[in-house]
Amino acid sequence: MKSEPAYGRLPTMLEDHFLVPEAQLVSTEALLTTKDNVEMVLKAKAMMCAYGPSGYGKTTAVNSTLRELAPKITYRLELRSGPTPRDIRHGLFKALRLPGEPPRRPIEFDTLLKDVLAEQFRVLVCDEAQWMSRTGFEYWRHLWDDRHTDIAIIFAGGDNCYKVLRREPMLASRIYIWQEFKRIPxxxxxxxxxxxxxxxxxxxxxxxxxxxxxxxxxxxxxxxxxxxxxxxxxxxxxxxxxxxxxxxxxxxxxxxx
Missing domain, CATH: 1.10.8 (Helicase, Ruva Protein; domain 3)
Known part of the structure; x- marks a missing residue:
């Protein structure tokens, strides 16, 4: 299974502002809050949910913060259209650039991912998390709950991301920080x-x-x-x-x- 060279990496600042040459990252209150929150999440090796309507700067704030704090250990997944645990497994396999072919059996696949995610501390970013179903979030929790894995997880998504997580106490209780993105005041x-x-x-x-x-x-x-x-x-x-x-x-x- 070949991986695209760019898949899983953090985009550059220019890629964040791909429509607008010469655009600058502005230190808004939301961006400064994101930096504080992500620092806390990384220190605690916890999970965070950054949510709000489309276009309010969630992805840019998370990307720019991680480019500063954890550029070499961050792996991004964009999983659209109701991703299943199988989609998440394959997305991680691709983002982590694991050699060979993905295991066919879920139990073997999970063992491989957990072993790799136990090797060193990593930050996993699930972008467009509004597409995630309850079972998808449950799979992320399964990875994070394992006592051997060494990870922090950041979900960035629309309001549905917040609603799904909040409806499930077992999931919501594991989110360390919730950050809502709103329009520029x-x-x-x-x-x-x-x-x-x-x-x-x-x-x-x-x-x-x-x-x-x-x-x-x-x-x-x-x-x-x-x-x-x-x-x-x-x-x-x-x-x-x-x-x-x-x-x-x-x-x-x-x-x-």
Whole structure:
């Protein structure tokens, strides 16, 4: 079984902002909180759930924190469409770059994974965890509960991730830290967005507020999309600054946002 070279690794900061060249990671309150929480989780070798609506910066915050704290021992899995324990086993086999072919029998597969996960401390990140079912979470708990494995686990996902875990006391009781991601607070919008990308540094603060009210709604993903469109618009028109007219052009591209 061959592994893709990039599978399981942490993305670079540029990959986190793939839509927007020159975008900068901004030290928001949510990002600073994530760093504190992840530090505690790694120290305790525990489990954490970072949850909230799509586009609010969960994955970027977790990735950037782990790039700083544990870049060489972090392994990321993205398991979509209701992953089963079998999917998790194969995802771990691939992310850990284990040699040979995966065992066919679950009991042998689990023994192999537990042996490997007992060799040294590792951080396992389950991204897009909103797709995880109860049985999927139970499998992660099974690995973490084993007295020989040496791991911390971070789930990053939508609200369904929180709901599934909270419904099951045996699962919820094992989550050391819960962190909810919310929209960027109104009081942070202007300084955060001005620092996010050079095109906003000279923009009228009132226009930034208006864009947030009309289209971005405190979502980093929405802001990234609008920033990418406006960067293209500035290049096409030769303009030096974001204007209301250019914003209107960007809105025409994201109707319904």
């Amino acid at each position: 109104k009081t942070e919008i202007q300084p955060v967005i001005a620092a996010f990308h050079p095109i906003w540094a000279t923009c009228d603060p009132e226009l930034i507020d208006a864009i947030d009210d009309e289209a971005s709604h405190g979502s980093f993903r929405n802001w990234a999309t609008i920033t990418a469109l406006l960067t293209e618009g500035l290049a096409k028109t030769g303009s030096a600054q974001v204007t209301e007219e250019l914003v209107g052009w960007a809105y025409s591209k994201i109707h319904g946002m």
